[in-house]
Amino acid sequence: MKAVAEIQVIPIGSGVSVRTEVKRAHGILAEAGLQAQLHSYGTNVEGDLDEIFAAVRRIHETLHAEGTVRISTFLKIGTRTDKDPDLAGKLF
Amino acid sequence: MKAVAEIQVIPIGSGVSVRTEVKRAHGILAEAGLQAQLHSYGTNVEGDLDEIFAAVRRIHETLHAEGTVRISTFLKIGTRTDKDPDLAGKLF
Amino acid sequence: MKAVAEIQVIPIGSGVSVRTEVKRAHGILAEAGLQAQLHSYGTNVEGDLDEIFAAVRRIHETLHAEGTVRISTFLKIGTRTDKDPDLAGKLF
Amino acid sequence: MKAVAEIQVIPIGSGVSVRTEVKRAHGILAEAGLQAQLHSYGTNVEGDLDEIFAAVRRIHETLHAEGTVRISTFLKIGTRTDKDPDLAGKLF
Numbered sequence A, B, C, D: 001m002k003a004v005a006e007i008q009v010i011p012i013g014s015g016v017s018v019r020t021e022v023k024r025a026h027g028i029l030a031e032a033g034l035q036a037q038l039h040s041y042g043t044n045v046e047g048d049l050d051e052i053f054a055a056v057r058r059i060h061e062t063l064h065a066e067g068t069v070r071i072s073t074f075l076k077i078g079t080r081t082d083k084d085p086d087l088a089g090k091l092f
Helices: A019-031 A049-065 B019-031 B049-065 C019-031 C049-065 D019-031 D049-065
Strands: A002-012 A035-039 A042-048 A070-080 B002-012 B035-039 B042-048 B070-080 C002-012 C035-039 C042-048 C070-080 D002-012 D035-039 D042-048 D070-080
Touching (some): A002 A019, A002 A049, A019 A035, A019 A042, A019 A049, A049 A070, A049 B070, B002 B019, B002 B049, B035 C035, B042 B049, B049 B070, C002 C049, C042 C049, C049 D049, C049 D070, C070 D049, D002 D049, D019 D042, D019 D049, D042 D049, D049 D070
Antiparallel strands (some): A002 A070, A035 A042, B002 B070, C002 C042, D002 D042, D035 D042
């Protein structure tokens, strides 16, 4: 199922700057072959819903393996049946 | 990977009342065997992250199959390595 | 304007446990006279929208004054014109 | 207090397309003099927290006055004391 999503990953109990973890997460989304658009409050992606979920799980696994103790992720997921959901279609 | 999550499903372009769709979504979470706590702004669940994601996909598939044209879902996902994440541990 | 809301306050760069800050935030919501229901992923409140916003600002001010360097808050706000929005009406 | 925010307004019980309402909301943010960046999953703004909240209230009031029966808004609010929060600083 095709979906659009917004993904925001927040490490908890790490430093005040979370730039390293956010860059890592963004890299994993890019490796996943998902079309990804970074903005100031998260990363918007479009692609297959299962692949989006798999990428989010990989972000949690990777950050935990690299030392982040606690992670809170905010996801928005959009699907529709009247046309293909895409990021461009949500702009005006 | 064990996770806690909050799931809020919003049908777009359906009626002003979304009770039918929310009950349907809640039923699917219950069927998935996830421990689920309904509250006024979503449903909190705890369980395996892959099973949580599979249940969310099933909610989208089911509601679309039953006529909902557009769905926006808000998810919060929490994981941690210092102890098992659980819903009870997030209360005080 | 009457509203229902969900408020989740996340201190960034503090400890892995955020219990102290969450309890503080919850206390400020209670002092504000807003009907507040704590759940595992935030606090649901119902009341006047301006008072809800004022309480959120007071939470940020108070936690910053007490040493929290960075705060990220997630808010859901619901209003409607067909009937009074209330937390009970969102359950089934 | 200076803040960064993400604002996503969802009309419930309106049409499958919410473009008209989203454009209206975006216009109100622009009129408020807040620096606003539209993206595919919301609008990021930076400015005074009270002015951000006032603009969100005005969006709800305006859309309701123009016929939207029910509105659900998702807000992310970020403040920090170590430096001025700004949208540019959240990119890398």
